[in-house]
């Protein structure tokens with residue numbers, strides 16, 4: 093992302109409605125987009141004194157409810173409860189985790205270059221039978237109003253008439269993002285096939301695919317991320333409720349990442365195999381970042397300008413055999429050290445891979461089938477994607493093995509020059525393949541961010 097990105101302008105502070113509290117917050121300074129996990133930054137703003145474009149803050153609604161609650165405590169409680177009630181009246185500031193806000197309006201949708209959040213929900217919908225372009229436009233309008241409110245730390249529109257479930261009442265925005273995309277089939281269902289971009293052509297089949305059609309694809313996709321589990325769940329339910337009669341849930345995947353502040357310094361996240369994962373992502377400071385990740389304007393499908401394509405793969409990890417491998421073998425499979433993510437050729441996490449370096453026996457130090465070597469852009473005609481995954485754990489399979497792995501989400505301006513060539517190569521010769529299974533797959537066109545007063549996808553649905 094080069095230059096100013098209104099969707100991810102960095103400011104930090106306390107959310108609207110908390111302005112009168114002592115601040116005491118120490119705005120976190122995090123690095124730019126393209127990094128993963130705690131390392132990344134962007135999408136923040138200070139809500140103090142901000143005008144209230146969407147409605148009352150969640151906290152103002154709590155304040156109204158609070159009087160009744162405090163009375164109840166005082167009447168029925170012994171000293172401990174009273175002390176508790178008193179401490180509730182003592183203002184304490186949100187930490188930056190709660191107060192950080194990602195922008196809904198802007199050049200790009202939030203949730204692409206936004207730092208990885210600790211909670212994620214990926215949900216796909218199909219339009220209901222009989223629902224077409226008109227219903228789809230109304231749905232995107234509803235979802236956009238909802239996203240604008242929730243991302244600002246406000247209740248769902250219509251909260252005064254009971255439209256908000258209350259699950260996130262006492263929380264700040266918590267870096268909530270909602271990101272909306274269109275699948276290939278959406279264009280047939282809405283009579284917009286002529287406006288479907290070639291980038292949505294089906295992904296090729298890969299030899300190792302074991303895809304479950306029911307958990308793949310979909311007309312519409314919503315990616316939800318937040319640094320609080322309740323804020324994320326609140327948004328998930330609100331999105332599902334707002335779908336109303338227009339769309340039906342097709343699949344849902346729930347994921348997580350490390351919580352901000354869990355490490356003593358900002359660092360790239362780890363996946364469930366224990367590897368530092370996300371190191372060699374394109375960085376927003378790279379001169380060609382925008383060109384690689386975002387669709388340029390002025391093309392045949394201008395409605396997608398400043399948008400991107402998301403490839404989503406549910407990749408189960410075979411953790412039992414993986415965890416039995418000695419550390420040295422695990423590291424040779426990736427080509428990097430597990431402890432700090434540095435290449436096996438030495439240095440630190442960000443040292444370039446020494447792909448030409450040989451050991452004393454004349455063999456490459458980073459093996460020929462190492463995952464890092466095979467997927468590196470320099471081995472793939474520069475093919476690059478922004479990987480922004482969540483881990484998942486859905487309990488155990490019937491054989492007792494963990495149903496856990498990676499909700500791999502990657503972003504690119506063109507899937508045929510990002511995900512596809514790299515996955516083709518990994519499919520043929522990646523040492524990691526023995527330990528992973530691709531179980532679901534989807535591809536979505538994600539429009540650019542909406543301007544103030546616009547809804548996501550308006551340029552497609554109303555042109």
Ligand SMILES: C=CC1=C(C)c2cc3[nH]c(cc4nc(cc5[nH]c(cc1n2)c(C)c5CCC(=O)O)C(CCC(=O)O)=C4C)c(C)c3C=C
Pocket residue numbers: 363365367368369370371372373405407408409426428433445463464465467468469477497498500511514515518528
């Ligand atoms: C087709 C794209 C990719 C899939 C699918 C994929 C799955 C996958 N990856 C890991 C773990 C790591 N991947 C790493 C690097 C890396 N992976 C891809 C692409 C896919 N990975 C790329 C383009 C890169 C960057 C390569 C480079 O330039 O060095 C790493 C190393 C650290 C890093 O750069 O992130 C790890 C670790 C898993 C576990 C996985 C499937 C479950």
Ligand SMILES: [Fe+2]
Pocket residue numbers: 463467
């Ligand atoms: Fe990878």
